[in-house]
Amino acid sequence: MTEPIHIGLIDDHAIIHEGIAGWCAQADPPIVITGSYLSPASFYEGHHDVDVVVLDLQFDGRAPDLDALHRLSEDGYRVIVFSQHTGSSLVLECxxxxxxxxxxxxxxxxxLIAAIHAARTDQPYLGPTMAKAMNSDEAVNRPMLSPREREVLISWFQTESQALVAKRLFITPGTVKTHLGRIRAKYAAAGRDAPTKAALVARxxxxxxxxxxxx
Structure with a gap:
């Protein structure tokens, strides 16, 4: 894609805003910071339409603000957490x-630039911190997926859309959607909800x- 990606940046440190602005100015495809905000509250007071939100977790020295992440995600924003915290349990919770x-x-x-580009296309992006958290997790209650469900799941991780999965596997897009819905239902039944593509990658x-x- 060559059209600019519009992002909202939420962080309470001016140096982070300046640094990311410099990185985005050199990005290809281009990345435009539509709005820079010092807190989640200020984002909601004056935000514009954005493709991706880059979010810090900690403001004014307080504990990580997971409520802000939850609200942004529930409102349909594609959120990249960009934080100094690296604990695996926090990564997985996010x-x-x-x-x-x-x-x-x-x-x-x-x-960060690669993650922003990936977020716009719904491709999962796996950085070192996220990979470490996933590999160190000792999750239980693993659902049993059929061979076909595994094939659909892996193909979906490796492509940009369900339509491309259908083309690759010679099945209909509706069948792909059905398989993915069944996989999510199995994880939910096991108490390990996976509401996003990134969460399914983690699982x-x-x-x-x-x-x-x-x-």
Whole structure:
């Protein structure tokens, strides 16, 4: 895609805003910061239409604000968490709450720009912090997926849309949607909801269905 990606940036440090603005100015495809905000509240007071939200978790020295992430995700925003926190349990919780990608601020320009481009196309992006969290998780209650469900799931991770999965596997888009719905239902029944593509990637890696290299 060559059209600009419009993002909203929510972070309470001016140096982060300046740094990301410089990175975005050099991105290809171009990335435009539609609005820079010092808190989630200020985003909701004056936000514009954006393709992706880049969100810090901690404001004014308080504990990570997961309520903000949950609200943004529930409102349909594609949220990339960009935080100094790297704890695996926090990373996995953010994915469960709807984040499409979790990045450590130490991962810097290369990973953030790639994650923004991926978020716009619904492709999962796996940075080092997110990969470590997934691989270290010892999840239980793993649902049993059929061979066909696994095939559909992995193909979906490797393509940009359900239509491309259907073309690759010689099935209808409706069949793809049915398989993915059944997979989500199985994870929900096991108490491990996967509301986003990123969360399903996390589940699949935790359960040994796919590796980071497969992505």
């Amino acid at each position: 994915l469960d709450l709807g984040a499409v990608t979790y990045l450590s601020k130490a991962e810097g320009r290369e990973h 699949a890696i935790q359960d040994g269905l796919i590796t980071a290299d497969d992505l």
